[in-house]
Amino acid sequence: MRGTDYVVKRVLFAIGTVLVAITLNFVLFRSLSGDAVSALRCRGCSQEFKEYQRRTLGLDKSKWEQYQIYLGDLAQGDMGRSLRTEEPVTSILWEPLKTTVPMVALGTLFAIVFGVATGVVAAWRRGTGADKAALWGGLGFYSMPPQWLGLVIVLFIAGWLGLPTAGVKDPTLGILDDPGAIEVLVDRLEHMILPALTLGLVIFGEYTLIVRSAMLETLGEDYILTSRAKGLKNWSTVWKHGFRNALLPVITLVALSLGFIIGGAITVEYVFSYPGIGLLIVEAIDQRDYPVLQAAFLLLTLSVIVFNLLADLLYFRLDPRVTE
Amino acid sequence: MTPALLEVEDLNVWFDLPNGGRLHAVQGVSLSIAAGTRLGMVGESGCGKTTTVLALMGLLPPTASVSGRIMLEGVDVLERGEQTISPHRWKDVAMVFQGAMNAFDPVKRIGEQIAEPMELHGVATGKEAAARVRSLLETVGISPDRARSYPHELSGGMRQRAAIAMALACTPRILLADEPTTALDVMVQAQILELLTHLSDELGLALVFVTHDLPIVAQTCTHAAVMYAGRIVEQGPTDALYHATRHPYTRLLWAATPDLESQDDVVSIPGVPPRLDHAIVGCPFAPRCDRAEARCVAERPELRTVGEGHVSACHFAESLEVVA
Amino acid sequence: MSPVQTGAPPVDEAPSPTRSLKWRAIAAPVLRNKSAMVAVFVLGVFVFLALAGPLLIDGDPKAKVGEVFEPPSREFPLGTDGGGASMTALLVSGARVSLLIGFCAAAISALIGGTVGILAGFFGGKTDTALMRTTDYFLVIPDVPLMIVIAALFGRSTWNIIVIIGIIYWTFTARLIRAQTKSVRERVYVQRARALGAGNSRLIVRHVLPQVTPLLVANTVLLIAYAIFAETFITFLGLGDPSTISWGRLIENAFTDDAIINEAWWAVIPPGICVMFVVLACTIIGQTMEDALNPRLRTGHLSVRRFRVLPSPRRQEP
Numbered sequence: 030m031r032g033t034d035y036v037v038k039r040v041l042f043a044i045g046t047v048l049v050a051i052t053l054n055f056v057l058f059r060s061l062s063g064d065a066v067s068a069l070r071c072r073g074c075s076q077e078f079k080e081y082q083r084r085t086l087g088l089d090k091s092k093w094e095q096y097q098i099y100l101g102d103l104a105q106g107d108m109g110r111s112l113r114t115e116e117p118v119t120s121i122l123w124e125p126l127k128t129t130v131p132m133v134a135l136g137t138l139f140a141i142v143f144g145v146a147t148g149v150v151a152a153w154r155r156g157t158g159a160d161k162a163a164l165w166g167g168l169g170f171y172s173m174p175p176q177w178l179g180l181v182i183v184l185f186i187a188g189w190l191g192l193p194t195a196g197v198k199d200p201t202l203g204i205l206d207d208p209g210a211i212e213v214l215v216d217r218l219e220h221m222i223l224p225a226l227t228l229g230l231v232i233f234g235e236y237t238l239i240v241r242s243a244m245l246e247t248l249g250e251d252y253i254l255t256s257r258a259k260g261l262k263n264w265s266t267v268w269k270h271g272f273r274n275a276l277l278p279v280i281t282l283v284a285l286s287l288g289f290i291i292g293g294a295i296t297v298e299y300v301f302s303y304p305g306i307g308l309l310i311v312e313a314i315d316q317r318d319y320p321v322l323q324a325a326f327l328l329l330t331l332s333v334i335v336f337n338l339l340a341d342l343l344y345f346r347l348d349p350r351v352t353e
Numbered sequence: 354m355t356p357a358l359l360e361v362e363d364l365n366v367w368f369d370l371p372n373g374g375r376l377h378a379v380q381g382v383s384l385s386i387a388a389g390t391r392l393g394m395v396g397e398s399g400c401g402k403t404t405t406v407l408a409l410m411g412l413l414p415p416t417a418s419v420s421g422r423i424m425l426e427g428v429d430v431l432e433r434g435e436q437t438i439s440p441h442r443w444k445d446v447a448m449v450f451q452g453a454m455n456a457f458d459p460v461k462r463i464g465e466q467i468a469e470p471m472e473l474h475g476v477a478t479g480k481e482a483a484a485r486v487r488s489l490l491e492t493v494g495i496s497p498d499r500a501r502s503y504p505h506e507l508s509g510g511m512r513q514r515a516a517i518a519m520a521l522a523c524t525p526r527i528l529l530a531d532e533p534t535t536a537l538d539v540m541v542q543a544q545i546l547e548l549l550t551h552l553s554d555e556l557g558l559a560l561v562f563v564t565h566d567l568p569i570v571a572q573t574c575t576h577a578a579v580m581y582a583g584r585i586v587e588q589g590p591t592d593a594l595y596h597a598t599r600h601p602y603t604r605l606l607w608a609a610t611p612d613l614e615s616q617d618d619v620v621s622i623p624g625v626p627p628r629l630d631h632a633i634v635g636c637p638f639a640p641r642c643d644r645a646e647a648r649c650v651a652e653r654p655e656l657r658t659v660g661e662g663h664v665s666a667c668h669f670a671e672s673l674e675v676v677a
Numbered sequence: 678m679s680p681v682q683t684g685a686p687p688v689d690e691a692p693s694p695t696r697s698l699k700w701r702a703i704a705a706p707v708l709r710n711k712s713a714m715v716a717v718f719v720l721g722v723f724v725f726l727a728l729a730g731p732l733l734i735d736g737d738p739k740a741k742v743g744e745v746f747e748p749p750s751r752e753f754p755l756g757t758d759g760g761g762a763s764m765t766a767l768l769v770s771g772a773r774v775s776l777l778i779g780f781c782a783a784a785i786s787a788l789i790g791g792t793v794g795i796l797a798g799f800f801g802g803k804t805d806t807a808l809m810r811t812t813d814y815f816l817v818i819p820d821v822p823l824m825i826v827i828a829a830l831f832g833r834s835t836w837n838i839i840v841i842i843g844i845i846y847w848t849f850t851a852r853l854i855r856a857q858t859k860s861v862r863e864r865v866y867v868q869r870a871r872a873l874g875a876g877n878s879r880l881i882v883r884h885v886l887p888q889v890t891p892l893l894v895a896n897t898v899l900l901i902a903y904a905i906f907a908e909t910f911i912t913f914l915g916l917g918d919p920s921t922i923s924w925g926r927l928i929e930n931a932f933t934d935d936a937i938i939n940e941a942w943w944a945v946i947p948p949g950i951c952v953m954f955v956v957l958a959c960t961i962i963g964q965t966m967e968d969a970l971n972p973r974l975r976t977g978h979l980s981v982r983r984f985r986v987l988p989s990p991r992r993q994e995p
Contacts, residue, residue: 177949248977251455260442292821415982
């Protein structure tokens with residue numbers, strides 16, 4: 030099979046990055062910050078809990094031994110305990126994760142679909158009004174801090190659209206009678222739309238610029254001229270030859286934007302009080318609940334690494350030139 | 354006398370410049386090409402030969418303005434620009450581009466790309482197209498199995514030959530080749546020239562060969578046109594141009610060609626070609642000509658007949674010594 | 678191959694560049710481009726406000742000078758915030774902090790990234806692999822979350838924030854500069870200088886640096902946009918320096934002071950607009966410079982418009 034070495038290499042790289050991420054996580058939360066995750070400086074924690082932490086984290090042992098304990102715990106799915114509630118972190122992460130994923134997925138999907146469409150049209154109709162509108166629109170949204178856009182949307186648009194601006198579900202739903210599945214779904218969606226839209230708009234700005242740029246570069250290639258010389262119509266050339274080639278750099282750049290998406294998601298959830306991972310992180314920071322912060326950060330980092338690997342493999346699938 | 358397949362009358366091409374002026378890239382070019390003719394177009398970079406050839410297929414950018422007539426078997430295809438020219442692309446006139454190495458879409462297989470114009474112009478589809486592709490590849494000396502290869506899997510020389518195969522896909526009457534052998538090693542160069550000559554002789558294919566490499570013209574072409582500053586300064590059967598040169602520029606071009614057998618020094622032509630964004634008074638070559646006189650600077654020489662099918666644009670065309 | 682000698686030098690053999698050439702390469706395209714010039718003007722206005730801030734505002738901009746969330750009036754052109762302080766005063770002093778953070782963080786990133794890039798590109802081989810491998814690993818770790826975590830763990834001073842932003846973004850610069858350094862290293866005049874016995878440091882300083890600096894400057898301008906943006910993220914989550922005011926802080930204040938419930942749009946919109954304008958300006962300027970240095974976006978072969986056909990006088994039939 031072509032390029033098995035490539036796939037193996039990328040997977041190994043991903044594993045390597047995972048190790049780096051885990052180690053970085055340890056270094057940040059344990060050694061550099063003076064064991065932020067221990068309950069040492071926690072004022073609301075009981076004495077028993079502090080003892081418990083000391084034991085399970087191995088605080089009286091050497092850093093290297095602590096690291097090994099940490100790795101062992103992770104392998105078993107143990108991410109420590111919240112300093113605030115003393116519950117296992119893993120049980121705290123699950124619900125917010127289920128809430129965040131659909132919202133971010135919706136927003137990113139919106140951004141990809143509209144970003145690609147706008148970018149392609151802008152590049153194809155270079156120099157025309159459509160191009161300029163797309164360029165300035167993209168630049169505009171790209172320069173907006175997502176939290177600010179969220180606030181603006183809440184201020185001006187939410188009321189007008191009649192959409193809720195906080196939480197993920199209507200608290201009155203289910204009090205008087207059992208809500209049907211459709212009702213619940215609609216309710217969830219209503220609450221998801223504004224945060225997803227806010228996130229989506231800012232990313233859409235970035236993607237429009239990326240796609241436009243990649244497409245412009247592709248349209249300057251010789252094979253585009255050849256295609257035109259062969260008699261293909263413009264739109265046919267764009268679709269058959271331009272798009273597939275422009276897609277390649279777009280995949281790379283989208284993969285690089287994941288950090289930004291996460292950052293955007295965190296701020297957007299905060300603005301809309303949307304109870305996902307982002308809001309959890311903000312609360313954890315506020316309450317100095319470091320184990321939760323550490324686990325959430327690790328989780329996000331791992332997701333990004335996985336997505337990057339998927340992007341690499343997708344790129345490999347699409348570009349026949351990649352073999353080494 | 355065989356009727357002309359392609360007649361170009363008084364072709365002019367201007368390009369809009371970003372600062373508002375216009376570049377007069379092709380100035381009153383007229384050509385007459387019969388079936389089976391191989392016309393070499395020579396001149397320094399920027400003399401307008403590539404632009405002329407691109408104009409024949411209407412592959413000019415939107416900053417271009419054209420005037421003149423391009424008669425394909427008696428019909429003016431330039432009459433309404435893109436509209437009248439595009440139906441003839443690839444079917445009647447096909448092109449092998451400069452740096453044809455990049456003429457292929459890197460993410461599609463060679464065979465698919467050669468078959469593309471066949472299917473587009475209704476020449477052949479499906480299995481029949483695939484069979485034609487294989488036979489075309491054989492004609493240019495590539496194993497038919499390579500149809501399933503991607504462009505990057507072929508060597509430079511093979512890609513060039515594949516580009517020729519692609520150009521022949523719809524059996525055009527005229528093949529335009531822009532520097533098809535530049536950047537190829539001598540052996541491959543010879544093979545390709547031999548192939549083109551063969552095709553021209555066997556199929557009656559008319560060839561327009563753009564190059565700055567004079568020995569190729571001497572070896573392969575039946576006729577030649579020398580361009581300078583957007584104009585044709587000498588044109589005629591290759592023999593006549595070689596043995597009975599009637600223009601100082603052509604003479605200097607021949608002299609500038611390193612010849613393994615001769616003992617003479619290589620003479621370079623001092624100076625640079627004139628800018629084409631202003632109108633030129635007098636002979637454009639006068640500043641660099643070794644035989645220029647007062648008349649040359651004041652009065653522009655028109656093309657005049659100096660032999661059978663042989664024209665030259667020099668005031669002293671008739672009196673130039675014949676160089677062996 | 679027998680190219681005709683034209684007397685003009687072949688294009689690849691550029692003569693050794695002079696100092697003036699370096700600045701013209703990036704300044705000229707900006708001066709020619711209308712949008713870029715507008716961007717420069719806008720940026721200039723903000724820089725002026727930042728520098729002249731203390732002169733324009735008397736006293737502490739955070740001081741309560743009016744009622745809470747007063748709408749815009751003659752006295753307070755942009756109204757007051759949740760603490761009764763004048764929005765105009767806050768914005769002007771916020772400019773100072775935001776731009777300072779932006780410039781300093783960008784400078785740090787550029788310094789680290791530039792050094793890494795030049796070393797990797799110039800020395801190649803093992804140094805290159807080691808440096809690039811490290812960069813690759815860190816590129817994958819998401820930037821914004823990492824900044825947030827470091828800020829949460831290590832304290833909330835302005836200087837900390839500058840350093841945090843600075844150490845996150847150097848990777849982009851490093852790759853870019855490395856590529857440029859590699860191509861410069863292969864150029865003829867560098868080979869020539871090396872053949873004449875020039876040492877590595879001399880080669881780097883006198884030959885590589887002048888060629889790489891324009892790109893570095895263009896990249897740094899873009900980094901300023903990133904940095905100011907990143908600062909708003911960090912500050913919004915409550916991790917900013919509590920004693921300073923930046924635009925990011927103003928947005929956070931608007932949120933935590935419930936400006937929305939009070940419908941005080943004047944507390945919400947202006948700081949975001951300021952951030953937007955500066956980020957937009959830097960992006961436009963930086964991108965114009967970068968595009969001029971990497972002319973990849975030449976003519977496209979497709980266009981909606983067509984070439985024009987001019988009528989030609991018909992020839993007389995013989």
